[in-house]
Each structure stands twice: as structure tokens, then as C-alpha cells.
Amino acid sequence: MTETRVPIPTLERLAIYLRVLLDAHEAGIQTLSSQEVEQHSGINAAQFRKDLSYFGEFGKPGVGYSVAGLIQCIERILRLDAEQPILLVGAGNIGAALVGYPNFQAHRLRIAAVFDNNFVKIGRPFGDLVIEDIARIREINATIGARLGIIAVPASAAQEVADLLVEAGVTGILNFAPTILRVPPYVHVRNVSFLQELAVLSYQAVEESLCMNGQASRGGEDAV
Amino acid sequence: MTETRVPIPTLERLAIYLRVLLDAHEAGIQTLSSQEVEQHSGINAAQFRKDLSYFGEFGKPGVGYSVAGLIQCIERILRLDAEQPILLVGAGNIGAALVGYPNFQAHRLRIAAVFDNNFVKIGRPFGDLVIEDIARIREINATIGARLGIIAVPASAAQEVADLLVEAGVTGILNFAPTILRVPPYVHVRNVSFLQELAVLSYQAVEESLCMNGQASRGGEDAV
């Protein structure tokens, strides 16, 4: 295991392995080989081994991986070994689904506070929490110390909220709004876009070419 | 433009370009260069041009791309030029957020029916729709003819629902449940996993190595 930067696809798969391992643990399985992980995850066994090799050596030749041991190691890698508080901004539809989602807990992710700017909503209960005024986000996170934030506000407010999150000390943002956020280089953003996913599926589900070749730039209006 | 299979990253970016173009159209802009698209999307101008080159030639040298024209072309490519009906299974939290989401319409994606297996929910209104019995999905889709489906049920029911969707004629599935679905090779699946996204951010937001090297497979239990 040499000193390289970890590829993002590797990080994404780590979370998948963790789920497979937790399922196996639940089922009382104590050991898994990379081959068996492939069966359950659909991810190539060599890929699994190489992914882990970025972080160390976790298996025993001839045996495989200790399920409990590897769970702990991946949790440590992903910083899910201690509770990870999260700031949620936007107490709307998406926000409601998130605060009520029990699986976060299993990964030690906890929505620690919810913010909105709608005076009708501020102060109301929301899941186990009470909706806070977005204006107090910095002050409140001084206590919580969250490094992760979720943006679940309309696109028009997303950049403004991102700025506030960064100011409050957040360095990782999960963004549900359909916008490109501008953030300092040390802040990481991941976008969730159902529309994008559906658009890709829409193409794949038909898989046939129509808009091929030809006339270009004609389409109701003209360039120039 | 030679006859190659289109890379999935290209399809994903197509949806991003479409959003940028729709915003520009809204703002009354008639023409955009690849350079300007880069500004608005964060995606390299050459990448944009190459992505389009998989489907044909859409720009004019020295000018750029007709916003309206390119919108139409990308919509055709993604099969968003005619209304695309979608079957939603699971009238829970996620389902509720989805049926109430107005942006689908702008992309001609329409949730055409909602299904659940909970007798208390079946028959109730849900957004503009009425919740249908999952048992009737095949029958109902014989009328609708949807090729896209969304799975928003608990993980334990996801595979069963996927089988029903495929049987009903769906060939593209957006899966919110944290499970690997087994489907026939002609069916495409895209998984949405907030937990996975947050896990990646959790790592990136700290970016420091702890679980390095060493002892492997020790962790509360032993392999073997």
C-alpha cells in the first residue's frame, strides 16, 4: 500500500461494502472472502481488495476478512466510528423525509439541527427537533461543531445557504438543489439530482438513436 | 462522430447541460459558446463539445450553440421531448416528496401512478393521484405504458417490487432502497443513496488517515 490519493469511486464503494458487511454481521456471518463480497455487492473481487489496499491490509490469505473487524476499519476510515452531527437546512419535503429516516442512526450520522428562514416554520417541531432560524446557524454550530451540512432549499436560495454553512464551519455539503455551488477549495460538495438520474434512465430505457447527425443549431430560433 | 457506445458520464452531464441551457433560455440568452457553458456548469469546454459529438454536430464554428436548438436536441437525445410517464412504488416519505415536486414537469417527467401495498393507504389521495394497489401494477401499466419506475419502499421489499416493475414492462428503475437489485440484463438500474453520499463527504470533510496499516482482521471477533 503506497502513498496515493484515494480515488473517489473507491470511497463510494466503501459505503457499499459497509452495507454488505453490516447485513452479513446481522446474519451472524463471521468471515467473508472478497469473492463472497462480490456476490453480495456486484463489485469485482479484485476491485474490493484494491480498494481496501489504499488503507492497509485487512484480510488473511486463505481465510478472508473478519466481518466485525472490517466493519470497524471501514467505519474508522469513513469517520463513522464516532457520531457525526449534520446540519440540515430546509424544512420542506426533502427535509421531512431526511429527519424521519431511521437508517442514519445505524451509520452514526445524526441530523443535529434543522434550519429554515420561514417565520411560520421556525420554532415548530420537526421530527425530534425544533426548527431553528437560519440566522442563528453559526451561533448554533459553535456548540454542535458539525462538519457536514445538507442543503434542501429551493435552488434560488442554495448558494446563499452554502455560504452560511461554510461560514458556520461546514466542510462537506450534500446539495439537493439543482445548482452548481461555488465554495472554497477546501469544501467538498456532492450533488443529489433525481432529475439527472431519471434523465439518464430515460435515455437508457429506450437506447435508440433519434437526434443523430445533421442540421445542427436549427430549433425554433437561430443562432445569430 | 464515429459509432461508439455513449459513456455514462456523458449521459449524466447531458442533464446538467440541459439545466444550464434552460436557465439561459429563461434569461433570454440565444447563443452560448462551449466556453460559456463551462462557466455556468463547471464542466470543461472540450468535454462539453466531445459529449455532444457522440450524437452529432450542433454548433456553428465562430458562433456557438443556439440555446433553443440545443435544448430541443438534448431533450430528444434523453427522450424528454415527449411526456415520459413514471410509476412510483411506495407512498411514504420519499414518495411524498417526489409526487409534490414541481420540477419534474419542466423536464416532461410525470409520475403517472403511485402504488403501495398498505391497505390503509390504498385509495387515499397522494398529490394529484390516488394510491393504487401494487397488485394491479401490471394491469394499470398496460394502459400507461411507462418504461420508468421508482422504488421508494423499504429495502426488504425492494427486490420483490423490482420484479413486479419489470413484469409490468419497466426497463429503467430509480432505486432509493439500500439494496442491490437483480434484474434482467436489458433493465437499467440507478441507485440513489444519501447514506453513501454522506459517507463519502464524512471522509472528505476530515481528510486525514487513521485506520492505516497494521493489524488487520482484529476487531472484536476473529476470523476463523
Place this chain on the structure above:
DNA sequence: ACGATTTTGTGAATGATTTCACAAGGTTCG
């Protein structure tokens, strides 16, 4: 009409990720 300027479309070069393939380590059992 034409040279200066802009911008496309695309091979070729670079870079990143995945897969292969195998030596080395560990286990099982006669």
C-alpha cells in the same frame, strides 16, 4: 473581398480506474 478573430469538432496524448494474473501467506487434513 479578405484578413483578423472566434469557436467548433475531433484525433492524439494524457490521466484515471478497473481488471488480470500471480507470488506469497495461511489453512486443512492425512
Place this chain on the structure above:
DNA sequence: CGAACCTTGTGAAATCATTCACAAAATCGT
């Protein structure tokens, strides 16, 4: 103990994706 058998960890090869760089096409000003 040792031979047969697994399974890991990892360089090297193959595949896939991005970026460069430039000829060709379109426009504009004079």
C-alpha cells in the same frame, strides 16, 4: 510434517475518460 488448497495484496496490462491542441468553418469590420 507436508502436500493440496484457498485467498490475499499488488504490480502490470487493459480499459475507460478527460484534456489538449489544431485544422476547418463561420463571422465581422473595413
